[in-house]
Amino acid sequence: MENVQGQQHPLGIYFKIWGLLFVLSTLSYLVDFYEFEGYLRWTLILVFMALKAGFIIAVFMHMRWERLALSYAILVPPILLGVLIWIMVIESDYTFATRGIFFGGAP
Amino acid sequence: MAPSDSDSTAAPTEGLTSLAADWSSDQRTFKNVPWGKAMMWIFLLSDTFIFTIFLTAYMTVRMSTTEPWPIPSEVFALTIAGEKMPLLLIAIMTFILISSSGTMALAVNYGYRRDRVKTAVLLLITAAFGASFVGMQAFEWTKLILEEGVRPWGNPMGAAQFGSTFFMITGFHGTHVSIGVIFLVIIARKVWRGEFDNNTRGFFTSQKGNYEVVEITGLYWHFVDLVWVFIFAVFYLW
Numbered sequence: 001m002e003n004v005q006g007q008q009h010p011l012g013i014y015f016k017i018w019g020l021l022f023v024l025s026t027l028s029y030l031v032d033f034y035e036f037e038g039y040l041r042w043t044l045i046l047v048f049m050a051l052k053a054g055f056i057i058a059v060f061m062h063m064r065w066e067r068l069a070l071s072y073a074i075l076v077p078p079i080l081l082g083v084l085i086w087i088m089v090i091e092s093d094y095t096f097a098t099r100g101i102f103f104g105g106a107p
Numbered sequence: 108m109a110p111s112d113s114d115s116t117a118a119p120t121e122g123l124t125s126l127a128a129d130w131s132s133d134q135r136t137f138k139n140v141p142w143g144k145a146m147m148w149i150f151l152l153s154d155t156f157i158f159t160i161f162l163t164a165y166m167t168v169r170m171s172t173t174e175p176w177p178i179p180s181e182v183f184a185l186t187i188a189g190e191k192m193p194l195l196l197i198a199i200m201t202f203i204l205i206s207s208s209g210t211m212a213l214a215v216n217y218g219y220r221r222d223r224v225k226t227a228v229l230l231l232i233t234a235a236f237g238a239s240f241v242g243m244q245a246f247e248w249t250k251l252i253l254e255e256g257v258r259p260w261g262n263p264m265g266a267a268q269f270g271s272t273f274f275m276i277t278g279f280h281g282t283h284v285s286i287g288v289i290f291l292v293i294i295a296r297k298v299w300r301g302e303f304d305n306n307t308r309g310f311f312t313s314q315k316g317n318y319e320v321v322e323i324t325g326l327y328w329h330f331v332d333l334v335w336v337f338i339f340a341v342f343y344l345w
Binding site (some may be wrong): 007008009011014015020021023024025028029031032033035041045046048049052053055056059060061062066067068069070072073074075077078081085086088089091092093095096099103 | 198
């Protein structure tokens with residue numbers, strides 16, 4: 001029976017992911033250092049963030065070796081949070097607009 | 108370890124059929140997963156929601172304020188030898204946390220190999236990285252409060268919400284790191300004394316532990332690193 005002795009994997013994969021996380025962190029720091037702006041900055045930051053998060057969950061937290069019953073129970077509910085973020089983006093745009101209209105602070 | 112063979116006989120172990128089979132098995136759903144690990148994952152899921160709500164609240168106040176937001180790259184700059192390095196301290200903190208995640212992953216691995224000494228040492232190194240992270244955060248807070256004059260209700264650089272969201276988010280994360288350091292030290296002590304090898308009962312639960320506890324603590328620690336990835340991206344780099 002696999003897995004019952006816990007998650008046993010060769011050490012090499014941890015070192016590879018470790019190195020990769022360092023590279024990705026350096027890259028996201030360089031995005032700030034070289035002062036990329038606008039959509040380029042955003043895309044790079046979010047891509048590096050998603051990659052780092054993915055590698056940590058998949059390898060360091062062993063999610064890629066777990067059975068789907070557990071993976072789905074943990075990874076599917078956070079999708080709901082996308083809805084929350086989407087709603088709050090609309091809400092804050094509205095607040096920003098009304099503040100601009102009534103207090104005249106907006107550009 | 109409890110016998111878990113009987114409830115997984117002849118059931119599919121891969122793909123969507125395994126998902127359906129596990130959930131409809133009329134037995135425990137998370138097969139071959141120690142209950143402690145399943146519970147830790149569910150706790151981390153709830154923690155994910157808490158941190159996302161903090162970060163979403165931050166996004167909301169930042170997007171809706173008409174005041175200029177303080178530029179994180181400048182606020183968190185360090186002056187070294189007369190030269191201003193943007194975000195330097197934050198970058199160092201990020202690397203420290205990633206390093207600690209690596210040593211943690213190795214500790215889990217050596218734990219399952221029953222390598223008592225290496226596991227304990229790696230756990231202590233992880234705890235030391237964590238403690239230095241908290242130390243740097245204390246330094247950063249001190250600098251921000253005393254030198255930059257940032258308060259939860261306002262600051263000289265711009266939007267008042269900067270202080271409240273910053274202290275709330277990094278404070279909550281720092282608390283998580285501190286709790287993690289305490290747990291790491293406790294587990295390292297248990298491993299060092301061989302309590303998982305000779306079935307010593309724990310001082311708190313009176314249960315016999317095993318090396319799964321190292322992996323469960325590891326899950327918590329990696330989660331702390333994971334949250335920092337998001338804070339680093341959306342708070343400091345935005």
